[in-house]
Amino acid sequence: MALPIEPTAVQTLAALTPDLIKASQVGTKAIAASIAISTTAASTALAEYAIGTAAVGATAEKPEVFGSVLILTVIPETIVIFGLVVALLLII
């Protein structure tokens, strides 16, 4: 009795339609987007931790610097915004 013929890799790829390829990329893009947002968010957190602590110290001594240090504290937010933009570009 003849054995059933296994499809080769080339035959399997040839069988994939463009829709199927697109569908398989969605998961990969989601992973990439999550890496982009999580690494930038962690970096922002670390930067804001250090700047925020120093800002509280400076404000405790000179309350009039509150406005300036507040701006300095939120500057690292730009990092996470970059991450968000990259993530959105990947997903959309």
Place this chain on the structure above:
Amino acid sequence: MALVSAPGSYIYVCTRLRVRRSSLLPREELLRMLNMELSEIIRFIGETGYKKEIGELSTLCAGTDLDLIEMALSWNMAKEFHKILEIVPEGLHGFASAYLRRWDFQNVINILRGKAQGMKAGKIKEVLIPAGDLDREFLDRLLTEDSVEKVVAALSGVRFSHIIEGIFAAGITDASLMTLENELIKNYYEDLAIVAGSGVKGGEIFLDWLRMEIDFKNIQNLFRLREYKEKGDILSLMIPKGGIPVADLVRLNGIEARGEFIDALKKKAGFEPLQAALEDLRKERPIHEIEIALTRVLLHQMSFMSKMHPFSIYPILSYLEEKKYEVANLRTIARGKKVNIPTEEIKRYLVI
């Protein structure tokens, strides 16, 4: 990475002290004060960080303008130092409080000297800085004692009482007071070395500062010994545990020619600013100018180290030292003005 790895409390306290440091009186203000009368100086410092003390004491202090300034400076410095102990993080608290213990022996020496010279308690009190373990109430109790012997008896039980009792066992004289001061300084630095070597995080950095300060003290001592042509027991006058071994310092003291002495000292001096300062001291200068020149280098180096180690004990020590010299400068100006010393002469005694 140092920024990220430093604990939040270090960042917080070091930033606070940097801000405080920026509020110290700048050089230009001190120079401006040289042209003021005592009453104007009181008004001027009453508008700066000394406002609270000047306000309180102007109603309490019955003495002269100079007495008012001296008291206000002492109170302010003690208050500042205590405040720092309250805000420093756990890890640095031990170092900071050990450092502030220098005021304990300084206060005790001042009381003993004052009592030995028959000074009034109020006058001695003006120069006391209750910033160490011995608080104001304890120092006030010591001041009420009417003889040196009674002060020594009242000191039993304090950290360094065994040294005082040992030295005064043979009698209380001017020489024994000098010996006591030397021994207390040595004991203070030994204690600091123990604290630094106790395995607490940051101890190595603290030890570096300690070695540097001991070296500066020893070098100042060497210049003093040369000035007064002292050839006695040099070994006992030097503070051990510095970067330059005591045996080397004794050898340096044996060099007669000033040029050779400076050359040999420069070889031992570890860093460039000190070498440059020593080069400036090659020609004969009054001892107070030498001491001030060396103190300036020490402060400059501490400031440099506090930038190298932004979240360590250095910014704290740097602020404490600069505050100490700000108060010393204000005292010098006030005292100089009181006895009508010319402005240029007072300026030579300022660490600016």
